[in-house]
Amino acid sequence: MIVAVLLPRFPLLVALRASRIASDTPAALGPLPGAAQVVGTCTVAAEAHGVHPGLRVGEAMARCPRLVLVSPDPDATEVAHEQLIDRLERLGAAVEPGEPGIAWFDARGLTRLYGGLDGVIRRARRCLPVGVGGRIGAAPTRFAALQAAHEASAQHPLVIDTETAARDLLAPLPIDRLPLDTATRSQLCDLGLRTIGAIADLPRAAALERLGFRGFSAWRLARGEDDRPLRPRCPPRPLSAQYQFPDPVGALPVLHAAARLLLGELAVQARGSGRGIRAVHTRARLTDGGSWTHRLALREATTDPERLAVAVLPALADVTAPVDVLAIQVDASGVPDGRQLTLQRAGHAEQLRRTGEAIRHIRATVGDTALLRVVELEPWSHLPERKWALVPFDISPHLDPSV
Amino acid sequence: MGTGAIRYLSTPRPVRVICHADGIPRALIHSGGTRRVVLSVRDEWLIQDRWWTDQPVERHYFEVLVDPGRVVTVFHDLREDEWFEH
Numbered sequence: 001m002i003v004a005v006l007l008p009r010f011p012l013l014v015a016l017r018a019s020r021i022a023s024d025t026p027a028a029l030g031p032l033p034g035a036a037q038v039v040g041t042c043t044v045a046a047e048a049h050g051v052h053p054g055l056r057v058g059e060a061m062a063r064c065p066r067l068v069l070v071s072p073d074p075d076a077t078e079v080a081h082e083q084l085i086d087r088l089e090r091l092g093a094a095v096e097p098g099e100p101g102i103a104w105f106d107a108r109g110l111t112r113l114y115g116g117l118d119g120v121i122r123r124a125r126r127c128l129p130v131g132v133g134g135r136i137g138a139a140p141t142r143f144a145a146l147q148a149a150h151e152a153s154a155q156h157p158l159v160i161d162t163e164t165a166a167r168d169l170l171a172p173l174p175i176d177r178l179p180l181d182t183a184t185r186s187q188l189c190d191l192g193l194r195t196i197g198a199i200a201d202l203p204r205a206a207a208l209e210r211l212g213f214r215g216f217s218a219w220r221l222a223r224g225e226d227d228r229p230l231r232p233r234c235p236p237r238p239l240s241a242q243y244q245f246p247d248p249v250g251a252l253p254v255l256h257a258a259a260r261l262l263l264g265e266l267a268v269q270a271r272g273s274g275r276g277i278r279a280v281h282t283r284a285r286l287t288d289g290g291s292w293t294h295r296l297a298l299r300e301a302t303t304d305p306e307r308l309a310v311a312v313l314p315a316l317a318d319v320t321a322p323v324d325v326l327a328i329q330v331d332a333s334g335v336p337d338g339r340q341l342t343l344q345r346a347g348h349a350e351q352l353r354r355t356g357e358a359i360r361h362i363r364a365t366v367g368d369t370a371l372l373r374v375v376e377l378e379p380w381s382h383l384p385e386r387k388w389a390l391v392p393f394d395i396s397p398h399l400d401p402s403v
Numbered sequence: 404m405g406t407g408a409i410r411y412l413s414t415p416r417p418v419r420v421i422c423h424a425d426g427i428p429r430a431l432i433h434s435g436g437t438r439r440v441v442l443s444v445r446d447e448w449l450i451q452d453r454w455w456t457d458q459p460v461e462r463h464y465f466e467v468l469v470d471p472g473r474v475v476t477v478f479h480d481l482r483e484d485e486w487f488e489h
Binding site: 245246247249254258369372374377381382383384385386387388389390391 | 409410411412413414415450452453460476489
């Protein structure tokens with residue numbers, strides 16, 4: 001039996017909590033900088049005024065003049081989602097995380113521990129954050145369990161025991177619940193197929209012809225034939241470091257310098273524990289109150305700061321506003337580099353290595369401020385104190401070995 | 404890793420300035436009490452910047468030659484009515 005946990009409107013609730021706005025206010029997630037000017041998830045009060053996700057901001061404000069647009073906070077949402085997964089894993093469950101606010105786990109291994117399925121669900125409910133209206137559904141398949149959670153109330157979990165009952169649950173639900181692209185969905189609506197039951201009643205050949213291979217899997221979901229097993233995550237071994245800037249920083253060289261320092265520190269920690277870094281999660285707390293995040297999985301685990309920098313630094317160009325705090329979290333659960341050592345080092349590489357060692361030695365002895373370099377902040381500024389800054393010297397590929 | 408590892412260059416340092424009646428610097432007195440007479444004013448200019456923030460900047464800059472022949476850039480912060488040296 002698969003148990004699904006659902007926190008409806010989770011990113012919006014996190015952003016509302018961060019902005020200290022009551023959840024019964026007509027509010028919606030505003031557009032991200034540079035994205036289309038449409039509203040995101042809305043509160044129930046906003047939906048009562050006709051506002052819905054995807055509506056243009058101007059139209060939404062016209063429909064609900066009291067509408068509050070809240071800045072999305074993907075960083076805080078990630079943190080809150082991680083806390084939820086962590087609490088469920090502490091029950092002993094092998095959890096597959098979904099979108100923020102969604103998670104699944106298989107209850108079979110826990111029923112004897114907690115006195116049956118009811119006991120497991122009771123313990124899982126205690127893991128949900130207070131006041132977010134979290135819902136729990138259980139069903140034989142992953143898709144049906146999530147739909148059961150959608151149909152459950154905050155007070156009463158919904159348990160679907162059999163596959164027949166699961167099909168009965170799915171039949172009247174709208175086809176929006178199926179993983180279909182917008183074009184296919186509107187095409188099906190035009191044909192009068194508006195419920196999952198109507199899709200499930202299609203003959204196999206007609207479904208394949210009408211929906212294509214991608215839609216065919218949705219047809220199988222509609223019939224309750226969800227044979228995809230759960231893919232629980234391996235609990236990560238996170239290492240993290242953060243850098244708090246004295247003033248908000250928007251200059252890319254400074255962000256690069258800070259990121260290089262953090263990556264160097266994390267690489268040393270990972271190497272010290274005999275592990276390799278498999279994934280890097282970069283987060284920036286922006287000065288306007290929002291946040292920016294970037295998640296990256298490396299092709300092979302490494303503890304080489306230079307390779308980490310090559311992978312991570314380009315993404316910093318997408319940061320949308322000046323940064324107060326830059327934080328990097330890495331998953332150090334990989335095996336360390338298995339590269340062969342060279343018998344004879346190239347002269348240039350040897351000089352770089354020795355210089356790097358010397359810099360690390362000096363920094364370890366005297367501190368980060370022992371060796372500094374100048375970076376341009378705002379060279380166009382009229383104010384001399386905003387033009388340049390000193391940041392800790394890093395061992396970059398531009399380092400001249402003859403220095 | 405924390406605050407303080409980044410250091411801005413050319414940050415303004417407070418300086419005491421004695422002016423003529425027309426506001427032109429006549430002498431600089433540094434924090435150690437050293438007094439330097441202004442021999443000449445080489446240039447002066449106004450800067451208004453960051454007016455779109457809650458910390459707008461209005462400065463009257465002077466590039467002065469002080470005794471015994473050193474060029475110093477000072478400015479009068481028109482909002483705070485204080486003098487600084489770069």
